[in-house]
Amino acid sequence: MRFLICILPIIYTLADEAASGQFTTAPQCRCKDIDDCSADFFTKQAACKREDQCLNILKKVGxxxxxxxxxxxxHSTVHKVEGCVKKKINGELGCTNDAIPKNLTIPLIPVIESPLEDDSEGAQAQEPSTPNQVPPELGKYVMCVDQCAMGDDAEFTGIGRRKKRSAINCAFKLKCALSPPDDRIQRAFLECENQLGIQPQKKIKESCECLKGAGVKIECPID
Incomplete structure (x- = not known):
């Protein structure tokens, strides 16, 4: 998807935090496990979106x-497209329906700063470095919500402590890996965009204008 912010599952994930080097191996995620985890995740995410710890990040920019x-x-648009794609590829969007998943070689996720650790009182919002770029606070908000929804309570409540964390998603939680999209999946996404009447460039502009109307300082594409 080519939207300003894509809230799709991370394709690669870390199977063993103790592993060293740039790559590791992990069993491919089973689709049923991912679907069950995702359903639970989205339920928790609805509440986490309203958490003060996360909303305070957005207050800096609008x-x-x-x-x-x-x-x-x-997110609703992405969810519709993802659902359409799953129907076209038998639900195997990076996951597998095999009873015994094969192992995948995956790159390790880099350790990144917690989105909450610099959310102290009076912290200044960062200006986008280039036109059409969203402020980093929006990405931090998405990370904050994901972190909360995944139930990483020790990290989520650790405001003010200099902690680092890896990206969190269902694959990370299940210690399995999602395969990168192949040509078949790419074609399915394009077919679904057309089927649902989604014009990527128009969608980007609409998303940008919505954020701008919410007070976010951003330069939107012009026709």
Whole structure:
């Protein structure tokens, strides 16, 4: 998907945090396990989106409730496309329906700063470095919500502590790996965009205008 913010599952994930080097191996995620985890995740995510710890990040760049509505609209579109793609490829969007999954070689996820650790009182929002680029606070908000929804309570409540964390998603939680999209999946995404009447460039502009209307300082594409 080619939206401003894509809230799709991370394709690669870390299977063993103790592993060293740039790559490791992990069993491919089973689709049923991912679907069950995702259903639970989205239920928890709905509540986490309203957590003060996460909304405070958005307050630095605009109206938090309006920004959240913009992100919800985009997430709904992504969810529709993802559902369409799954129907076309038998549900195997990076996962497998095999009873015994094969092992995948995957790159290790880099350790990154917690989105909450620099959310102290009076912290200044960062200006986008280039036109059409969203402020980093939006990405931090998405990470904050994901972190909360995945139930990493020790990290989520650790405001002010200099902690680092890996990206969190269902594959990480299940200690399995999702394969990268192949040509078949790429074609399915394009077919679904056309089937659902989604014009990527138009969608990008709509998403940008929504964020701009919510007070986010961003330059949107012009026709």
């Amino acid at each position: 109206d938090p409730n309006k920004i959240r509505q913009c992100l919800d609209i985009e």
